Every structure is written in structure tokens, then in C-alpha cells.
Amino acid sequence: MKELKEFLQSRITLEGHGKENTLKNVYETFEKEFLCPYEVKRNRGVLNTLTVWLMGLPSCLNIPYKHANITPLMYALGYEVKHLDDASISRLYFRQMAIILFESYYENKQILA
Numbered sequence: 001m002k003e004l005k006e007f008l009q010s011r012i013t014l015e016g017h018g019k020e021n022t023l024k025n026v027y028e029t030f031e032k033e034f035l036c037p038y039e040v041k042r043n044r045g046v047l048n049t050l051t052v053w054l055m056g057l058p059s060c061l062n063i064p065y066k067h068a069n070i071t072p073l074m075y076a077l078g079y080e081v082k083h084l085d086d087a088s089i090s091r092l093y094f095r096q097m098a099i100i101l102f103e104s105y106y107e108n109k110q111i112l113a
Helices: 004-008 024-035 037-043 047-056 067-076 086-104
Strands: none
Touching: 004 086, 024 047, 024 086, 037 047, 037 086, 047 086, 067 086
């Protein structure tokens, strides 16, 4: 996942938003643009909502979105995806990016249970 994190960091385009290109700022953009109680309920959680937002191609990221581009990227990044079809690889790609953003945002925060 380290390679995907580095890839994701290299694809941030927040200059037009007046922010520094950080994973934390991408997550904050997600919070402002898409995170609301309705979406969390509809998508059954924040992580699923973040995944859906990423699949909608947010303007602050310049990431591949076609199976034809995602599949070879995941192979190149070292993911064992030989047994998966293109759609499953794409779902894994967006889900892994959501996990990276979520963890990056909350890595230094206390989460109350």
C-alpha cells in the first residue's frame, strides 16, 4: 500500500483550491464537498462514502479511472490481482485509496469509541 500512497500523493492537484497538496487536505476537501449524514447512511459508513467520492473523480485528484489504466497500475504497484477481474481490481484500487486518505487524516487524532 506504500506505493499506492506515494502514487496518490503525486496526483494531488489542490493548487486551484488554495491549499497545499497533502492527503489530509484531500480528505478535508471530501468532508466539505461530499460528507453528510445522508451519504454516510446511503453508503453505509464514512469509508464507503469516501470510496464513492473517489470513484466520482474529485477535481483535487488526477487519478486513472478506466479499468484499462487501473489494472496495469495495480500490477506495477505490486498488488497481487492476477485472480481478479478488471471490475474487482478497480474496486480494490478505489477502496485502498479511501483507506489511505482516511488513515492519513486520522493518524494523529484520537478517535472516541
